[in-house]
Amino acid sequence: MRITVRRTWAVVGALLLLPLSTVAAQAGSADPLSADQVAKMSPERQAEVLAPLRAAAEAVAKVGGSTRSDVYTQVALGTDYRSVKVYLTDVSAGADFLADVRRTAPRVDTGLIDVVAGKKTRKQLDAEITALTSRRDLPFDIALAGPSVDGGTIDLMVDDPAAARAYFATPSVAKDREEASATPLRITESTGAAPLSRENDSAPFYAAAALGPSYGGRSQCTSGIPAISTWDGRQWLVTAGHCYNVGDHVYAVGGNYVGQVKFKRPEIDSLFIETPTYRYTWDGVDAAGYVRYLNGVRNVAVNDFTCQLGYNSKVVCNIRTVYAGNATWPIDGYTIRGSYGVPHYGGIVGRGGDSGGPVITINDPDSRQLNGIISYGTGCNAAKECSGGVAWVDVWSIFNNFAIKLNPS
Incomplete structure (x- = not known):
């Protein structure tokens, strides 16, 4: 009709x-x-x-x-x-x-x-797909799922179509689906699928992405602040100043071009890559990760707890702040000032290549608050795994020095 x-x-x-x-x-x-x-x-x-x-x-x-x-x-x-x-x-x-x-x-x-x-509402289809993809007992992996435009079928791309068809043909499964008036499935083989992840971020760039080159499976550095100038509207991706030099062309570990380093502020161990950005950060403990909105910024207080999202360490939380804005450490002949925290329960708190990554507060389940960018670790071994503590440049120091804010504000 x-x-x-x-x-x-x-x-x-x-x-x-x-x-x-x-x-x-x-x-x-x-x-x-x-x-x-x-x-x-x-x-x-x-x-x-x-x-x-x-x-x-x-x-x-x-x-x-x-x-x-x-x-x-x-x-x-x-x-x-x-x-x-x-x-x-x-x-x-x-x-x-x-x-x-x-x-x-x-x-x-x-x-x-x-x-x-249309056959079913979008809300009904979303519920069906969520029920399918959230199951952990399936004898196959779902690479992609989505409904046809009229809602008459749900398309499943799977790694083993034969196993999928056999599973849905099982009498008990078929009966349950029939009683639930489940949407018919169209099963196809996934010919290779991989998540687009922080290993190969693309524009607009987020915080906590892997910046190349890669050494021994680790990124050289991590992106830290997706920013925009308050005075001319140019967009910047901020990372640690000791990572690159002015004029360097920066690429993601996966090969995507990020942009060129246009400015460097060694006194705050920060540099600025001109490139499109947006105020999200990669999060999660795996290489693929997920993204979370950056809902604001603040400098931390002593005894506050933070997390760091450097790419090589992924997520490290329960970092207890010992010095807030008044810690100093040497980088390339400069004395850097910022904050320092220790792993409250011990363990590795940072790794080489985490530099530049965001230090955040989890003040909301679905978003994060930015505190600064990682600069320095203590108690580090030959593999650059640091268990003593981690130091970061406070976000407001960077904002005020270079006249930027989160993009968009």
Whole structure:
């Protein structure tokens, strides 16, 4: 079932509101376009042609994710690249849905939107996929899972399709899925999958990513602060000053180009790589890690507990602050001032290559507060594993010296 919306007057109204470039794009050829044709366009031309569709799709997604999540399945650009398809489990709700879109984004041309029948809501599909991927007793690994655009199937990319099919054909599993009206599965083989991780971060760059080159499986240094200048808007990735020199080109351990070192402040053991950034940090105890938002900054107090996220150590917590802002240590002939903490329960608190990585406070389950960047370790052995303590340059020292803030603020 489909709701067909008359477009003539909607388009006329939109023409009065849209920018001239968008109007020109809509007023041009109305012939359908193929994906190949769109792919061959320059990015600028794509932006012109797809602008009204993208605006409509974004508004649809906002409504579908909020006021009408009860019927919303998915949104897609039409395969003709002249329309937008919104999949709803109840197409009779289409008129009300489009009214919500108009209220949310009055400038959007809702005449471009076709309402198409969906099988299940996005919330229902998300719950099913989560139930599948969170299981730890499966005789196969799921590399990727996602629903078809109409919600009629769930696609599973797995390492062993035969094992997956046999598992879902097991009488007890099949019965449970039938009773739950589970969405049909489409199983394909994963031909090789790896997480995009802090080993090979890409723009916009985050804190706690591995900066190359790599020595013996360890990164040379770790990214520390995704920043932006308060005076000219240039974006920076901050790491320890002893890691590189001005003019050096820096790469992630995995090979992605990060950017060039433009400034260095050896008195605070900090340097500044010009590159796009965003205020997240890599976290987690494995190489892949996950990301957490940086919700703010502060300098720590004595007896406070912090964590350090240097790439080679991953996550080390229960670092008890002994000196707050008044510790000093030597780096390349300079006396660096900052804070110092010890591992409260002993053990390795830092490793070579952690330098530049963030010292953070976990003040929220889903975000982190930045305290500074790692500079120095004590009690280190020949392998540069340090059990005495770790020192860091306080975040406000860096912010005030180089006039930066978290990007975006």
